[in-house]
Amino acid sequence: MRRFIIITIILLIATALITVVYFKNLNTPGLHTSQTMRAIPGNAALVFEFNNDDGFYDIFKGNKLLPHLLANSNLLIWKHFRKQLLANSLITKFFTGQNAFISLHPLKDHSIGLLFTIAAAKGFSLTHIDQLANK
Numbered sequence: 684m685r686r687f688i689i690i691t692i693i694l695l696i697a698t699a700l701i702t703v704v705y706f707k708n709l710n711t712p713g714l715h716t717s718q719t720m721r722a723i724p725g726n727a728a729l730v731f732e733f734n735n736d737d738g739f740y741d742i743f744k745g746n747k748l749l750p751h752l753l754a755n756s757n758l759l760i761w762k763h764f765r766k767q768l769l770a771n772s773l774i775t776k777f778f779t780g781q782n783a784f785i786s787l788h789p790l791k792d793h794s795i796g797l798l799f800t801i802a803a804a805k806g807f808s809l810t811h812i813d814q815l816a817n818k
Contacts, residue, residue, distance in 0.1 A: 716732075723784060726789065727786040728789055731786075732782060732783070732784050733783055734781075735778055735781050735783040735801060740765075761785070761797065773818065776804070778804070782801070783800070783801040785797065785798070786798045
C-alpha cells in the first residue's frame with residue numbers, strides 16, 4: 684500500500700511539472716496576437732493577418748488582391764518597407780515568423796491609409812533600430 688501511494692505522488696508531481704512546462708511554452712514571447720491587434724485603431728476598414736515568413740510572400744507573389752485594394756503608392760511603400768526593414772539582416776530574426784497585420788484606414792481626403800503592425804520577438808530593442816539607421 685505504501686508503495687502504491689509513493690508511485691501515485693511521483694506521478695502527480697510529474698504530471699504537474701509537464702503541465703506547467705506545456706502551458707508556459709504556449710505563450711511564447713513575441714507572439715502576442717491579441718496585444719498586437721489592440722494597437723490597430725478602431726476605424727480600420729479591413730485587417731489582413733499573415734505570418735511574416737518567406738512562404739507567405741512566395742504564395743502571394745503574383746496575386747492581384749493587394750494591388751487592387753491598395754493604391755499603387757501604398758503598394759510601393761509596402762514593398763520598400765518590407766525590403767528595407769523586415770528583410771534587413773540586422774533585425775530580420777526578430778520579425779520572421781511573427782504574426783503581422785496590414786490594416787486599411789479611410790482618410791479624410793477619401794484615400795486609403797495603410798498601417799503595418801507586428802510584434803517583435805524577445806530580445807528586440809530600440810538600439811537595433813538605431814543600428815539600422817546608422818547603416
